[in-house]
Amino acid sequence: MTVTSATPVLMVEDVGRTVAFYHDVLGFAFVVGVIDGTRESVTVWPAPAPLAFAMVQSGQARLMFETRASLAADMPRFAETKIGGSLILYLDCDDLDALYARLSEHAPFLKAPHTTFYGTRECSFRDINGYVLTFAESAVKTIPTPETPA
Known part of the structure; x- marks a missing residue:
């Protein structure tokens, strides 16, 4: 399966x-x-x-x-059952800094953007129901080459 x-x-x-x-x-x-x-x-x-x-x-x-x-x-x-709880929704995104800037106006962050030991940049906040959302993007930025455009 x-x-x-x-x-x-x-x-x-x-x-x-x-x-x-x-x-x-x-x-x-x-x-x-x-x-x-x-x-x-x-x-x-x-x-x-x-x-x-x-x-x-x-x-x-x-x-x-x-x-x-x-x-x-x-x-x-x-x-x-209590709403919210011991669950983290881990969501990959493509522009963490823009997301952080936009969301900072709406909710306090539990963790500001930071680089993890496993190679991602992440930030976390609690939604209006108490669920924790962690947004992540790769910390490794690829440098454009003629074969891989920006």
């Missing part, structure tokens, strides 16, 4: 507020949502009614958000 993809489902209290943050602040595209209390799918943002579920995407990264009530209806153990 080979796992071909992983898309986390993050429990949140307010899907619309979460999508707005990921869309407006982080630049994720809205893919699809499900209207709360129905099975009606929507593909336009902002959604015409409160959402129970949504998926957003940036490049190859996809994240799903679902309300506590919706998750608990399917898996009762989520009714009392």
